[in-house]
Amino acid sequence: MDNLENIYFFITLISVTITILSLRYTITIKRYIEQFRIVSKKVSNKEFHTRLNISAKGQLGELTNNFNYMIEKMGDNIEAVEYKHLQLKSILKSISHGILAIDINGNILLINDEAKKIIQANLDQTIEGQNIATAIKEEKILKEISKFRGSNTNEKSRLTMEDGTVYTIKVDPVYLQNTVNVIIGSIINIENITEKVKLENMRSDFVANVTHELKTPLTSISGFVETLRLNENLDTQTRNRFLAIIESESDRLKRLIDDILLLSAIENTESRVLEKINLYDTFNEVKDMLSYIAKNKDIDFSHEFLDQSLYVISNRDYIKQIFLNLTENAIKYTPEHGQVKVIVGSNGKDIILQVIDNGIGIPKEDIQRIFERFYRVDKARSRDVGGTGLGLAITKHIVKSLNGKIEVKSELNKGSEFTVTIPKKIS
Known part of the structure; x- marks a missing residue:
């Protein structure tokens, strides 16, 4: 009995x-599981610095070490991904062109x-994830991109919008890694080339105008x-008249070439000598040159310098050209017994140069175009007074090179007022 009880x-x-x-053991396991739960929750909140603090041995200890190592590697990988993503965003942001990447279904x-x-x-809107059909509001751009989406070749097109803006749209296919025939999306490059197109048109017009202007004289x-060569018996008066015309056309050709070379020099900033x-x-040098023209037309040519010590840092010929072009134009296009006045002063931060006349004026519809190369309000009259059509274009370029601006107010048959504003401190 005792044995049974024992x-x-x-x-x-x-x-x-x-x-x-x-x-x-259950309590210990539960505590460990709670630790896992707390740490895993922190990891899910991107707190990758957290670690399991369990001093276990055996398989549980190995699990702990593996879990901590996994957290460390996960943190490093996510940090690397985020850094690369930040780099990619910075690169995309710094690109002046419009760049977007879409998948094969058109999702951005x-x-x-x-x-x-x-x-x-x-x-401020998150566009990533949206389809181009809903994200792109410009119908022309959407139509152009949709046309090339999924193409296995590089596509490029030019698109002109209703407001005159010109874009080039380039679509490049994106292939699955290590394949040459599986397309997973496209990279789209949209570049605003409006200014480039304008410059191309200006260059083309300039060449055409130069050709025309040179061809005429x-x-x-x-x-x-040819007439003189074939008619040796021409009377002296006729011969001299023909020679005078040849001389006049030669002078006109020389003026035209000089103006073209001057324009080229102004645009070449590297060769500019500043003083x-x-x-x-x-101005006094220009006044001495033009006084005789004004005197011959009995024009009251006056000037007013509010500060004779005013100066700019520039090329001497350029400043002389501003005075010469504006003042000579004023005298040429002012009828006899008219008035031309040059006023130079300062408002503190800017130098203000004004050339005012009571001449024939400029029609309202022509005012916006008078600074274009070879543009003439009255072509016949411009040629009669010896104009090349480049004077105001040259003046505008010079003023622009001085970081200034030029404006004009004019009324037909009442006169014109040209105002040049140049910053005082020019480096």
Whole structure:
């Protein structure tokens, strides 16, 4: 009987011991699981600095070490991805063209701010994830991109908008890595080339105008030379008249070439020699050159310098050219007994140069175009007074090179007022 009781006691003792050990192990496991839960929650909130602080051995210890290593590698990988993403965004933002990447279905993967402006999207709006059909508000651009979407070749087109803006749209296919026939999307480059097109048109017009302007006097010279050569018995008066015409056309040709060379020199900033130029002294040189023209037309040619010490840092010939072009034009296009006045002063930060006349004036519809190369309000009259059509274009370029501006007020048959504003401190 005693042996049976001892067995029961021993069994009970073992059971209690196992129960206590199991309970203790369960509590430990539960504590470890709670640790895993807390740490995993922090990791899901991107707190990759957190770690499991469990001093366990065996398989649980190995699991702990592996989990901590996984957190560390995950943090490093995400940090690297975020850094690369930041680099990519910075690169995209710095690109002056509109760049967007789309997948094969037309969903936007990446887009920069310039592209958002072009497609008329809100800069603060998240466009990534949207389809181009809903994101792109410009119908012409959407139609052009949709036409090339999924193409396996590089496509390029030029698009002119209703407001005159010109874009080039280039679509490049994106292939699945290590493949040459599986397209996963497209990179779209939209470039605003409006100014480039304008310059191309201006260059083309300039060449055409130069050709025309050179051809006219050359044709005239050639014609009269041929006439003189074939008619040796021309009377002296007729011969002299023809020679005078040839001389006049030659002078006109020389003036035209000189003006073209001057324009080229103004645009070539590298060859520019800068010095301190006194405006009063420079104007007096021009006044001496033009006084006889004004006197012959009985024009009251006056000037008013509010400060004779005013100067600019520039090329002396350029400043002289501003005075010469504006003043000579005023005298040429002012009828006899008229008035031309030059006023130079300062408002503190700017030098203000005005040339005022009571001449024939400029029609309202021509005022916006008078600074264009070879543009003439009255072509016949301009040629009669010896104009090349480049004077005001040259003046505008010079003023622009001085960081200044030129404005004109004019009324037909009442006169014109040209105002040049140049910053005082010019480097």
